[in-house]
Amino acid sequence: MTMTFDVASANANSNQNGATNLETAILTAITEARNTCEQTGDGSANCAVAWDIVEELQAEKSHQLQAKKHKNSLENFCDRHPEALECLIYDV
Known part of the structure; x- marks a missing residue:
């Protein structure tokens, strides 16, 4: 089961093609x-884990879509322009 989580989290954390990797x-x-539940x-x-x-990954996909x-x-x-004056944040 650990292998499943490692593969899924590695794909989910990759920034190359965000939605596609997720x-x-x-x-x-x-x-x-499915394989785990069969075995x-x-x-x-x-099986529950x-x-x-799967549910956590689907929830993350949903959160990313809502954030966009x-x-x-x-x-x-x-x-697009983080250096622009309008985008600078100052601590007062």
Whole structure:
């Protein structure tokens, strides 16, 4: 079961192709969860943990999609131009 989490988290944390890597991690975790449940039984603790990993990855994908939708025009501008005067944050 540890191997499943390591593969999924490695894919989820990669910044190369954010959504694509997260989707790949979800598909990998689903496959691993199905295999785990076939081997250990549907009521086993390992099966429950495997599906919890799938649920967490899907929740992360949902959170990332919501975060993208709520950015305003200034936030989008600052993402592209972090050095702009409008984007600088000063501690007073």
